Amino acid sequence: MSQAVEADDRSDELEVTTDEDATVSILTNGDPIRSFAEILSPVAEEFRVQLDEDGLHTCAVDPANVALVDFTAHAQGFDQFDVTEPMTFGLSLSAFENAVSWARKRGGDGDSVAIDIYDDPARMRVRVTRPDQGVTRVTEWFGVDPGKIRDEPNIPDLSLPGRAKVDVKPFNQAVQAIDSNHESAFVTRDVSTFVLGSQDGGDTTPSDDDSPQDAVMFADSAWNENGDGAPCSSLFSLDYLTEIAESCKRGKADRLLVKWGDEFPARFEIEHDDWGFEATYMLSPRIQNDE
Amino acid sequence: MSQAVEADDRSDELEVTTDEDATVSILTNGDPIRSFAEILSPVAEEFRVQLDEDGLHTCAVDPANVALVDFTAHAQGFDQFDVTEPMTFGLSLSAFENAVSWARKRGGDGDSVAIDIYDDPARMRVRVTRPDQGVTRVTEWFGVDPGKIRDEPNIPDLSLPGRAKVDVKPFNQAVQAIDSNHESAFVTRDVSTFVLGSQDGGDTTPSDDDSPQDAVMFADSAWNENGDGAPCSSLFSLDYLTEIAESCKRGKADRLLVKWGDEFPARFEIEHDDWGFEATYMLSPRIQNDE
Amino acid sequence: MSQAVEADDRSDELEVTTDEDATVSILTNGDPIRSFAEILSPVAEEFRVQLDEDGLHTCAVDPANVALVDFTAHAQGFDQFDVTEPMTFGLSLSAFENAVSWARKRGGDGDSVAIDIYDDPARMRVRVTRPDQGVTRVTEWFGVDPGKIRDEPNIPDLSLPGRAKVDVKPFNQAVQAIDSNHESAFVTRDVSTFVLGSQDGGDTTPSDDDSPQDAVMFADSAWNENGDGAPCSSLFSLDYLTEIAESCKRGKADRLLVKWGDEFPARFEIEHDDWGFEATYMLSPRIQNDE
Numbered sequence: 001m002s003q004a005v006e007a008d009d010r011s012d013e014l015e016v017t018t019d020e021d022a023t024v025s026i027l028t029n030g031d032p033i034r035s036f037a038e039i040l041s042p043v044a045e046e047f048r049v050q051l052d053e054d055g056l057h058t059c060a061v062d063p064a065n066v067a068l069v070d071f072t073a074h075a076q077g078f079d080q081f082d083v084t085e086p087m088t089f090g091l092s093l094s095a096f097e098n099a100v101s102w103a104r105k106r107g108g109d110g111d112s113v114a115i116d117i118y119d120d121p122a123r124m125r126v127r128v129t130r131p132d133q134g135v136t137r138v139t140e141w142f143g144v145d146p147g148k149i150r151d152e153p154n155i156p157d158l159s160l161p162g163r164a165k166v167d168v169k170p171f172n173q174a175v176q177a178i179d180s181n182h183e184s185a186f187v188t189r190d191v192s193t194f195v196l197g198s199q200d201g202g203d204t205t206p207s208d209d210d211s212p213q214d215a216v217m218f219a220d221s222a223w224n225e226n227g228d229g230a231p232c233s234s235l236f237s238l239d240y241l242t243e244i245a246e247s248c249k250r251g252k253a254d255r256l257l258v259k260w261g262d263e264f265p266a267r268f269e270i271e272h273d274d275w276g277f278e279a280t281y282m283l284s285p286r287i288q289n290d291e
Numbered sequence: 292m293s294q295a296v297e298a299d300d301r302s303d304e305l306e307v308t309t310d311e312d313a314t315v316s317i318l319t320n321g322d323p324i325r326s327f328a329e330i331l332s333p334v335a336e337e338f339r340v341q342l343d344e345d346g347l348h349t350c351a352v353d354p355a356n357v358a359l360v361d362f363t364a365h366a367q368g369f370d371q372f373d374v375t376e377p378m379t380f381g382l383s384l385s386a387f388e389n390a391v392s393w394a395r396k397r398g399g400d401g402d403s404v405a406i407d408i409y410d411d412p413a414r415m416r417v418r419v420t421r422p423d424q425g426v427t428r429v430t431e432w433f434g435v436d437p438g439k440i441r442d443e444p445n446i447p448d449l450s451l452p453g454r455a456k457v458d459v460k461p462f463n464q465a466v467q468a469i470d471s472n473h474e475s476a477f478v479t480r481d482v483s484t485f486v487l488g489s490q491d492g493g494d495t496t497p498s499d500d501d502s503p504q505d506a507v508m509f510a511d512s513a514w515n516e517n518g519d520g521a522p523c524s525s526l527f528s529l530d531y532l533t534e535i536a537e538s539c540k541r542g543k544a545d546r547l548l549v550k551w552g553d554e555f556p557a558r559f560e561i562e563h564d565d566w567g568f569e570a571t572y573m574l575s576p577r578i579q580n581d582e
Numbered sequence: 583m584s585q586a587v588e589a590d591d592r593s594d595e596l597e598v599t600t601d602e603d604a605t606v607s608i609l610t611n612g613d614p615i616r617s618f619a620e621i622l623s624p625v626a627e628e629f630r631v632q633l634d635e636d637g638l639h640t641c642a643v644d645p646a647n648v649a650l651v652d653f654t655a656h657a658q659g660f661d662q663f664d665v666t667e668p669m670t671f672g673l674s675l676s677a678f679e680n681a682v683s684w685a686r687k688r689g690g691d692g693d694s695v696a697i698d699i700y701d702d703p704a705r706m707r708v709r710v711t712r713p714d715q716g717v718t719r720v721t722e723w724f725g726v727d728p729g730k731i732r733d734e735p736n737i738p739d740l741s742l743p744g745r746a747k748v749d750v751k752p753f754n755q756a757v758q759a760i761d762s763n764h765e766s767a768f769v770t771r772d773v774s775t776f777v778l779g780s781q782d783g784g785d786t787t788p789s790d791d792d793s794p795q796d797a798v799m800f801a802d803s804a805w806n807e808n809g810d811g812a813p814c815s816s817l818f819s820l821d822y823l824t825e826i827a828e829s830c831k832r833g834k835a836d837r838l839l840v841k842w843g844d845e846f847p848a849r850f851e852i853e854h855d856d857w858g859f860e861a862t863y864m865l866s867p868r869i870q871n872d873e
Contacts, residue, residue, distance in 0.1 A: 098763050102798075123794075133752040134801040137759060141794045170424040177428060181389050212414075212432045216393075219425040461715040468719060472680050503705075503723045507684075510716040 016129050018080065022116035023087050024051045027080035030103025030110025030128070031252070032275040036073060037097045038251035039270070039279050042243035043069040045093050048149045051117065052086035055276075061153040067240045068153050070280045077276025089117050089124065090144030099126035099139035117143075155282065160267060162187070162232040162260040164194035164222040168248045168270070171196075171256055174216035175245040179238040182214065184286050187260050188233035189222035194258070225259075232262040234285040244268055244281045251279075263287070307420050309371065313407035314378050315342045318371035321394025321401025321419070322543070323566040327364060328388045329542035330561070330570050333534035334360040336384050339440045342408065343377035346567075352444040358531045359444050361571045368567025380408050380415065381435030390417035390430035408434075446573065451550040451558060453478070453523040455485035455513040459539045459547050459561070462487075465507035466536040470529040473505065475577050478551050479524035480513035485549070516550075523553040525576040535559055535572045544570075554578070598711050600662065604698035605669050606633045609662035612685025612692025612710070613834070614857040618655060619679045620833035621852070621861050624825035625651040627675050630731045633699065634668035637858075643735040649822045650735050652862045659858025671699050671706065672726030681708035681721035699725075737864065742849060744769070744814040744842040746776035746804040750830045750852070753778075753838055756798035757827040761820040764796065766868050769842050770815035771804035776840070807841075814844040816867040826850055826863045835861075845869070 018025030040047060044060040055075040061068040075081035103111040114127040122143035129136045164187075174196050178185045182198035189195060197215030224231070248256055253270035260266040268281040309316030331338060335351040346366040352359040366372035394402040405418040413434035420427045455478075465487050469476045473489035480486060488506030515522070539547055544561035551557040559572040600607035622629060626642040637657040643650040657663035685693040696709040704725035711718045746769075756778050760767045764780035771777060779797030806813070830838055835852035842848040850863040 095763075098759075099796075101762075102759055130752070133749065134803070135752045135756065135798060136801070137756070137796075137798045139796045167424065170421070170426045174426065174428070177389075177393055180392075181386070214390075214428075214430045216426060216428045219427070221425070458715065461712070461717045465717065465719070468680075468684055471683075472677075505681075505719070505721045507717060507719045510718070512716070 016112040016114050016127065018082070018114045019116040019125070021118070022125075023084050023119045024089075024115075024117040025080060025082045026078055026115040026117075028078045028113050028115070029108070030100065030113060031105040032077070032109060032272075032277070033100045033103065033113050033115075034097075034105060034110075035251040035272070035275070036071075036277065037093060037100060038247050039071060039253075039277070040069060040093055041097070042240070042247045043067055043281075046144050046149045047091045047093060048146045048152065049089045049091045050086070051083055051089065053081075053083050055081065058091075059152045059155070061150065062240075066237070066284045067244065068155070068282045070155060070282075072278045074276040077272075077274075087117070087119060088146045089122060090146040090149055091124070092141070092144055095139075095141045096124070096126070099124075099137075099141075100128065102128040102130075102137040102139075104130065155280075156265070158261060158264050160232075160259040160261040160264060161224050161226040161229055162189060162222070162258070163225050164189065164218065164258045166194060166218050166221050166256055166258065168253050168256050170216075170218070172245040172249040174218075175238070175242050177216060178214060179242045183238055184235050185238055185241060186233050186235045187258060187266060189224070189231045190217070192220050192222055194218040194222035232260055232264075234260050234263050234266055235287075236266065236283055237286055240283055244283065253279075307403040307405050307418070309373070309405045310407040310416070312409070313416075314375050314410045315380075315406075315408040316371060316373045317369055317406040317408075319369045319404050319406070320399070321391065321404060322396040323368070323400060323563075323568070324391045324394065324404050324406075325388075325396065325401075326542040326563070326566070327362075327568065328384060328391060329538050330362060330544075330568070331360060331384055332388070333531070333538045334358055334572075337435050337440045338382045338384060339437045339443060340380045340382045341377070342374055342380065344372075344374050346372065349382075350443045350446070352441065353531075357528070357575045358535065359446070359573045361446060361573075363569045365567040368563075368565075378408070378410060379437045380413060381437040381440055382415070383432070383435055386430075386432050387415070387417070390415075390428075390432075391419065393419040393421075393428040393430075395421065446571075447556070449552060449555050451523075451552045451555060452515050452517040452520055453480060453513070453549070453551040454516050455480065455509065455549045457485060457509050457512050457547055457549065459544050461507075461509070462547055463536040463540040465509075466529070466533050468507060469505060470533045474529055475526050476529055476532060477524050477526045478549060478557060480515070480522045481508070483511050483513055485509040485513035523551055523555075525551050525554050525557055526578075527557065527574055528577055531574055535574065542570075598694040598696050598709065600664070600696045601698040601707070603700070604707075605666050605701045606671075606697075606699040607662060607664045608660055608697040608699075610660045610695050610697070611690070612682065612695060613687040614659070614691055614854075614859070615682045615685065615695050615697075616679075616687060616692075617833040617854070617857070618653075618859065619675060619682060620829050621653060621835075621859070622651060622675055623679070624822070624829045625649055625863075628726050628731045629673045629675060630728045630734065631671045631673045632668070633665055633671065635663075635665050637663065640673075641734045641737070643732065644822075648819070648866045649826065650737070650864045652737060652864075654860045656858040659854075659856075669699070669701060670728045671704060672728040672731055673706070674723070674726055677721075677723045678706070678708070681706075681719075681723075682710065684710040684712075684719040684721075686712065737862075738847070740843060740846050742814075742841040742843045742846060743807040743811055744771060744804070744840075745807050746771065746800065746840045748776060748800050748803050748838055748840065750835050750838050752798075752800070754827040754831040756800075757820070757824050759798060760796060761824045765820055766817050767820055767823060768815050768817045769840060769848060771806070771813045772799070774802050774804055776800040776804035814842055814846075816842050816845050816848055817869075818848065818865055819868055822865055826865065833861075 043062045047058045049058045055073050057072045059070040103113045112129050116125045125140040127138045185198050199213045254273050257269040265282045265284045334353045338349045340349045346364050348363045350361040394404045403420050407416045416431040418429045476489050490504045545564050548560040554576050556573050556575045625644045629640045631640045637655050639654045641652040685695045694711050698707045707722040709720045767780050781795045836855050839851040847864045847866045
């Protein structure tokens, strides 16, 4: 491909470099950066992203105040993460997803992605290179005024003794299965088995009688953080749970830890070992019909 | 996975067992049981299923009285088929399809499926285990009152001398091809060639003149049961024929035998060698325009 | 399969032959003939196809007079191309696409396709054989009266000094990427880099300031036919460009040469080495907002 050295930097577009004049410059790849966008997507369209030398952090709540996501990416998980001075950028997720979608995920972590964030005017420039095609896409757009994005929510400190470690793919399939013929699902445990289920009437514990039920059970995956207490259970809208479970899978989380209590919001905590991502979804419960 | 032996049977959910208290208990796998549901699907949503020690049988006609399916599964085709006493169960096909869809088809015959049918109240419990994921889904729902399902149709005894043995996949593709630009199709034969075609005006024999036509011909596949009689032909609505052909393919039939006469209902008979399934669709003809 | 020799030619349907009584008889295969249909598809539904001993040629303009296609297939690119006397056939593209869709593309050039075109009445018969399935589809339909199809457009002789040779697949992906968030795209060049981009306000040259932009750049692919002149640029509606780019890819063009000027129609010229196809799309520009 191009060997020429030109005054105009567009002629060198196959070399993946960031811009020295940017306030924040990040080098990464298609697979992690598209996963980042997937993880944020079920909750909101605009995010107040805080960037400093430690990495990036954002937290947002959905318009109906039912779900929130709290996301951190550590600087050392990126190939380059330079911050001239800490800043807050108002990110339009759809513009970002469109720009990074040019980066394919194939081959290791995927095509190279350079992200430059500028301060005045606030804007982001994403440069994605596909070396085998000799093609580069550059997308640049203005940031959203962070003052016009909803304040970050306070994350409540809750007693959530229920715990389950489950694989992301079967969890997503289980949520889809229950969603296919129900509107809400409970989470609970039966000894060491994590149970995601639904019952007519909205009960949140599997019944021993003959009433209709539908439950997916994950063997040897659950416990009670407080020792041998009785199992807790909470009921959730499947509208939200399906989107969270799908984003855990599409965002390629390595692990999913579910924390729940009795009619409390549940936490869905995911981690990525190689990329240094951590994210927590919180989801408010539905009030049970039988009370 | 779980080694513990617990009083509560949910802790043993990876062991695939049926319930001793059930009237009927069946052990099978994802591939055959989902094929069974596929075969019934083009005709009706509710089925009166008769179960005795020989196996299960059902027959239903579609709401417009145009198509019927007659299905038999022999007991020896299942891993277990225990019937305490013969019973009739009112099956909602959509609930059944949803429950067995958790069983993947991969690897031999697919994930293990245990079906228990109870008498009072009439209900079905399906338990599907995915051993590699350590996950089990249990779905239980009430049966439909068999008295509220339409009576089984009488299958008429017809003279259908036309015969063709065709492969299921090209037959389905042929029906789709003709369906893509026609509303009805005729079946006939030309010496030993089975012909599925359509012509403007609704003629049911391929014309030798210049008029528009569209026909798919299956070489060396047709004959006349009565010896050397003239070829018969009948015309059918493609609305029904496409669904029957698709179900033959998705239901993974090993063979398809077509039997037809002159403006008589046709029979589409399929068999599964390994699973011991037999099914016959009957489809009423369209009256020809030229008479 | 069938070894019998019968008076009725339908019994020999697995032998792929054309009809001696036809005015034009063509033997080809599924892959090239379906590509031919793909290439014509973005422009019109009816085509005036001229056939003589050198091959076939057609040229048509879309109903809004924005895009045209000029297509030539040389006789020697076909397995057989017999023309008793030169003729013009009024082709319905959808009927043709439906008929040849029975020919699979797999294995070399795909299933055998025999095309007979008759003069009086004007009609086309397509015969496609799948030898492994023992199945043949024969489709026959009347031609459109060529006098009722729009006259062939005159192709203007334009000064189009901008030139770029790009691969068909990344070009199609680039057009889709820009189309995903814009209504129009400009083509230009930056030294030897071909640029397909979009900017707010409809500018047709990549800006050096901070304004939003989105551009895909193809390294080492562009030049100026007149030597070292300044780069030209033109703006095009993505409604048309996406269809043309998609047809270049689906039509399996080996090469794409783009020729453009300053606010002139652009030419998209494609070639197929093995099949001897040549096609040129012309696309009228959008007038720029800033003038």
